[in-house]
């Protein structure tokens with residue numbers, strides 16, 4: 001057999017190029033330089049409604065105050081190579097569903113669960129956010145902690161658990177950070193300030209409904225100056241009966257309408273009493289009454305980079321609030337590539353924002369409209385069934401670069417919609433949409 005020298009040279013050149021590429025990739029992913037000196041810190045957050053994301057930004061700011069190089073990343077942005085290259089990560093993780101990971105951490109949770117090789121070089125801190133009224137308090141944060149320890153990663157300090165972002169737990173976390181950063185000069189972490197508003201209007205949207213009453217609540221600031229917000233953002237309302245327990249609502253209006261609107265369903269407790277915040281807004285507060293609330297940026301449900309894309313809006317019940325704000329914004333901007341899939345009980349009583357939606361559809365501002373009334377037919381039919389039926393249209397819109405926004409109940413709707421998306425687009429397809437920010441959810 002003769003050996004062609006040109007072939008050898010080509011093979012060697014290819015090998016050298018491959019080796020160089022490996023070195024460059026490893027460098028690009030490395031978070032700490034070879035000498036092990038404290039360099040970059042990664043602050044990895046898992047958040048559904050923005051608290052953990054906000055705290056991750058504050059954490060980065062605090063570390064930087066101490067002169068440390070730090071950056072934050074959504075948990076799903078961390079792939080296996082980045083995880084293996086990291087030596088210092090601070091995790092901030094909330095919990096959803098029944099002890100589940102938020103949407104932007106599902107992939108990372110699978111990655112950890114499937115990790116075979118240990119992570120002995122990783123030192124980490126963990127702030128778990130949760131609400132102790134749920135059975136699986138801080139369920140995802142605790143599982144994350146256990147998985148990291150099982151892989152041999154070293155905790156820098158004991159897990160901090162924050163019940164409803166309790167100030168004492170955040171103080172403890174800040175204390176750890178100050179210690180790591182060697183500074184007591186931490187920036188102010190206070191959440192947006194509470195402000196005084198007044199109840200301006202209240203309209204029952206579903207008279208005669210078999211479901212609990214839903215009200216369109218109009219609010220104006222006491223001092224007259226309307227603060228800025230974007231479609232997708234939330235408000236927290238503090239009920240006078242228990243000011244420590246704010247309830248979150250999606251904003252249904254856009255700033256150009258000159259008022260803040262919410263859709264509030266009267267929540268009836270097992271003992272027959274009304275929910276604190278919904279009872280206050282829907283019944284007890286008189287028109288003109290002062291309302292204490294604060295706006296919350298919900299960057300994961302804002303339009304962001306999806307502004308130039310077709311939009312598929314999917315939801316049920318009062319979830320129409322967040323979807324309506326997006327639609328109104330787009331209609332005002334002359335964007336017609338909108339598809340709304342909305343489900344409620346009966347067409348006769350539960351057509352929330354029905355006239356407006358019909359008008360937009362009639363005027364060509366809403367390209368596709370599927371309204372699904374579960375109790376009008378037999379068998380029961382929900383929004384996820386309509387989506388499954390429209391799988392071909394869905395694939396067509398996704399091929400046109402559409403983004404999907406889901407707003408409404410987690411169990412009754414979002415889980416079913418997720419299944420329908422998996423069936424139509426496959427796991428990889430759905431993962432890709434989520435990773436590129438084209439699948440966003442505001443579910444509760």
Ligand SMILES: Cc1cc2nc3c(=O)[nH]c(=O)nc-3n(C[C@H](O)[C@H](O)[C@H](O)COP(=O)(O)O)c2cc1C
Pocket residue numbers: 046047048049050051052053094095096097098099100102129130131132134135136137138139164165410443444
């Ligand atoms: C639908 C829903 C389900 C939740 N499930 C849990 C849970 O199982 N366990 C828990 O500790 N907290 C649970 N929470 C509370 C959140 O984890 C908590 O409010 C957290 O501060 C939210 O952080 P985020 O804004 O970063 O998503 C749940 C909240 C919602 C709205």
